Amino acid sequence: MTLSGSALTIGAFDGVHSGHQALIRSTVLSAQRLGVPSVVYTFDPPPKALLCGARPLTSIGEKVARISALGPDHIVVARFDAAYRARTATDFIQDLGRIAPLVIWIGSDFRFGSCKKGTPELLAGYFDTRILPAVCCESGEVVSSTRIRALRAAGRVLEAERLEGWSELLPFRRSSDNGGHHATA
Ligand SMILES: Cc1cc2nc3c(=O)[nH]c(=O)nc-3n(C[C@H](O)[C@H](O)[C@H](O)COP(=O)(O)O)c2cc1C
Numbered sequence: 001m002t003l004s005g006s007a008l009t010i011g012a013f014d015g016v017h018s019g020h021q022a023l024i025r026s027t028v029l030s031a032q033r034l035g036v037p038s039v040v041y042t043f044d045p046p047p048k049a050l051l052c053g054a055r056p057l058t059s060i061g062e063k064v065a066r067i068s069a070l071g072p073d074h075i076v077v078a079r080f081d082a083a084y085r086a087r088t089a090t091d092f093i094q095d096l097g098r099i100a101p102l103v104i105w106i107g108s109d110f111r112f113g114s115c116k117k118g119t120p121e122l123l124a125g126y127f128d129t130r131i132l133p134a135v136c137c138e139s140g141e142v143v144s145s146t147r148i149r150a151l152r153a154a155g156r157v158l159e160a161e162r163l164e165g166w167s168e169l170l171p172f173r174r175s176s177d178n179g180g181h182h183a184t185a
Pocket residue numbers: 010011012013047048051084085086087088092111112113114115116117
């Protein structure tokens with residue numbers, strides 16, 4: 001996919017939890033303001049599934065369905081395998097040129113590329129990079145896919161679902177395969 005302008009967000013987005021949702025909403029809003037398409041760039045499987053054996057919170061179909069529900073114009077799904085993992089931060093920044101982001105939304109802890117050398121500061125040297133403050137739960141802890149996986153593993157399913165933030169939005173749906181349309185990188 002090649003674009004001449006876009007608003008972009010990037011991440012594993014495992015579970016598309018409330019922090020991810022805020023990031024995607026900010027991206028869609030920026031795109032509307034700028035009059036360009038919004039793009040969500042994600043990876044399958046989530047890097048931590050390949051690298052640490054983490055069990056993904058949803059199937060790729062459910063992830064794409066959740067992202068689609070937030071209204072971006074495009075979803076790019078890059079296959080995260082051994083070759084992709086070896087890509088450097090600079091390789092990835094070059095790839096992003098095809099999407100021509102006028103603005104990129106990320107969280108402050110976003111890291112990308114081999115040895116996690118890609119930082120928000122590096123990205124900001126190439127693109128207008130906006131950092132969304134971390135979304136926290138009611139008790140003040142930062143919401144993360146890792147925390148949701150740990151809650152699930154401990155059998156604390158309701159707490160995990162609350163952090164994911166989908167049970168209220170889509171009350172009748174569970175983690176099933178009902179994929180949407182998406183491009184692969
Ligand atoms: C383009 C790209 C984007 C990445 N994005 C994420 C991400 O959003 N979340 C994550 O946990 N890891 C992400 N990773 C994985 C890490 O940056 C890194 O590749 C991984 O930790 C393995 O690093 P190593 O091969 O140097 O051990 C990404 C990797 C690449 C190449």
